[in-house]
Amino acid sequence: MPRLRTLLAACLFALTCSLSLAGQNTIAEKTSAMKHLDGLFPLDWDAKSGKLYLEIGSFSKDFLLLDSLPYGVGSNDLGLDRGQLGRSHVVHFYRSGPHVLLIEKNLAYRSSSSEPEEQLDVQQSFAQSVLWGFKVEAEDNGKVLVDATDFFLHDSHGVAERLVQARQGAYKLDPTRSTIAMEATKNFPLNTEVDSILTFTADGPMRGKLVASVTPDPHAVTVHEHTSLIQLPDDGYQPRAFDPRAGYFDIQYRDYSAPLGAPMDVHLITRHWLQKKDPGAALSEPVKPIIYYVDRGAPEPIRSALVEGASWWNQAFEAAGFKNAFQVKVLPEGADPMDIRYNMIQWVHRSTRGWSYGDSVIDPRTGEIIKGQVTLGSLRARQDYLIAEALLSPYQKGKPISSAMKELVLARIRQLAAHETGHTLGLAHNFAASSIAAGTSVMDYPHPWITLDSNGRPDLSHAYTTGIGAWDKVAIQYGYSQFPTGTDTHKALDAILSKALSSGLYFITDEDSRPLGSANPYSHLWDNGHDPAVELDRLLTVRTAALKHFGEDAIQPGEPMAQLEDTLVPLYLLHRYQTEAAAKELGGLDYRYALRGDNQMVTKPVSAADQQRALAAVLRTLSPDVLTLPASLLQMLPPRPPGYPRTQESFQGHTGLTFDPEGAVESAADLTNNLLFNPDRAARLVEEKQQDTSLPGLEDVIEATLKATWYAPRLAGLEGETQLTVEDSVLRHLLSLAAAPGASPEAKAVAAAESSKLANWLKGRTNIVNAPPLLHAHWSAALEQINAFKQAPAKFATPSELEAPPGQPIGEDDF
Incomplete structure (x- = not known):
């Protein structure tokens, strides 16, 4: 009887399942009037209902799921670009009755064992993720048809979330304004590509201007999101071990x-x-x-x-x-x-x-x-x-326009194409390359190599190197060399890197180069030369020569004179990245990604002489003769006319509609002082001085900065005005360091002590009877600021700044 009951129950279950699908057509019947796209996962499009059906023939085989953005939003600040790739997911379909689940595997935790039980133990120990659920609409011969419309129309790329992160307001997907874009939906033997038009509407008040700047109606942001279902490779590929010295992701x-x-x-x-x-x-x-x-x-x-x-x-x-x-x-x-x-x-x-x-x-x-x-x-x-226009001032009456600008652009585009393609070959940035030698790697960020010709004018004929670099060849050899059968691959790969290291080639990447307080003296962005201080001095000389000739010839005839302001920006801030490179020598520590036994240098402090030379070069960027714009140029910079408003590319200021030369000075000074008073660098200066008294300490750097600014002899006119602006910047950053939550106690103590010394000096200045009124007010305000700091230090933790324009070549970050 029990067996009979079991048999009857099984029959009833089978009958129930059969009845549950009663009325369902086969796949062929269900899709007979639909447009069929054959491929990896066959698609069927019902134009009447606007539904897209997906045929599934396997419930155990992994494949790759990828989202992307074929039509972007068009704002760099929003970070939603045309062609942008999303995250890859290794997934498979799982069926239970009328339900089909799309499950992502957890590949962060694995077992290399060939024993199924060991693999199962790991799989069951960590969670997986069900990305979507579908309902079976039809089936035959082991295949099922599911309605995948909602799946392909959901915001897989996270556009709404990104708009919130960018402080543009809350946006939500509007299904009534979204649909499958069948003209861009295609199927291939190895991949299924589905394109969707998605519209996001403002849910509540809009808070940002970025969306408004790039959409016809900021209340409705319409993009294309793309879903790719890709067959995973099964071709005998052999993974290659990562080595931190080799320069790979x-x-x-x-x-x-x-x-x-x-x-x-x-x-x-x-x-x-x-x-x-x-x-x-x-x-x-x-x-x-x-x-x-x-x-x-x-x-x-x-x-x-x-x-x-x-x-x-x-x-x-x-x-x-x-x-x-x-x-x-x-x-x-x-x-x-x-x-x-x-x-x-x-x-x-x-x-x-x-x-x-x-x-x-x-x-x-x-x-x-x-x-x-x-x-x-x-x-x-x-x-x-624009950079070339600023450097060359090429629009001189009666002279042909130089082809050097176009040649510069094309040279840079070649280098940029090589650089970004290198990333897609697996290579990371090598920011140490430019310190080794020019052209060592296209995976560095190249600053144009600008010289002066016999007439003292900038020469751009050798701005960028041509061809792949020595480091790039080493990296490709490591990643792509195919060795004869029987070769010890580990030894062969190590030999490639050892040979490179012995010839002076090495690799330092983003984490050690981007932070303003980073320590490696030879790993920088947008720099040139092995000695950053020497190159900074040289570049300042080039900048001075270019500014000498800068004027109305930097813009084309017929352009508003106010456009000179935008052309001035990349020239005025030409030195910003080389200054950053030189500043890294202060409290700098030379080091490599050394492995035990590879005979590399591990760590070595920057010598006292190199640090002193770097400090002198960096302080030069605060000097009035470098930062003061001539009166003759200021007379050429009128307020902006209608139709030509200031943008993020413009200098900010305090004078309203008119160009504020001290706004430019303040922006440049803040860039330098952010480097000099960086909390990480300050802590290293304190600690390295304790280890080696010959090295400059934090108090030495601060006192040299005050001597070059506050304690320097007074100048008159525009240069005197520059002094006041620079000194304000120095004091703000000094007090910020003394109050910075992340600064070491010792660094904060030194900064506070130096501010007290400055206060004592200021007390003496304010007693000078015949001091000019502006200078007396400047000293008095500074003294009040230091006294206010002593009462409430936390209020000074973040210095107020005029945000500098992005500068050349594009600003603080790049990829």
């Missing part, structure tokens, strides 16, 4: 089957898969080359420059043993840039200039790069042209 996971004594955390580099046709040959054609395609929308001569610059990488692949392995072509007419088969170099427009970057679609299981995606901001070319 990595993926990481924890292996719970690692033997005791072995690291649990596994690091693998990201790279394309490249194989030789003849593995035994020193130089061989590849089985399949890496091909990148340039956006057809990039205009000439930009497009050709992009092809040329990106093609430089073939030099590095030849050094790694491959012939014609890296190729660059213009995208074929009609090809879709979102197709996973095309590595893309896209030319992207924004309302304001901003970042370019290289991103990749990566197999999270192995680090294999499936597709490279380069995004190049088109306004970068315009900014480079």
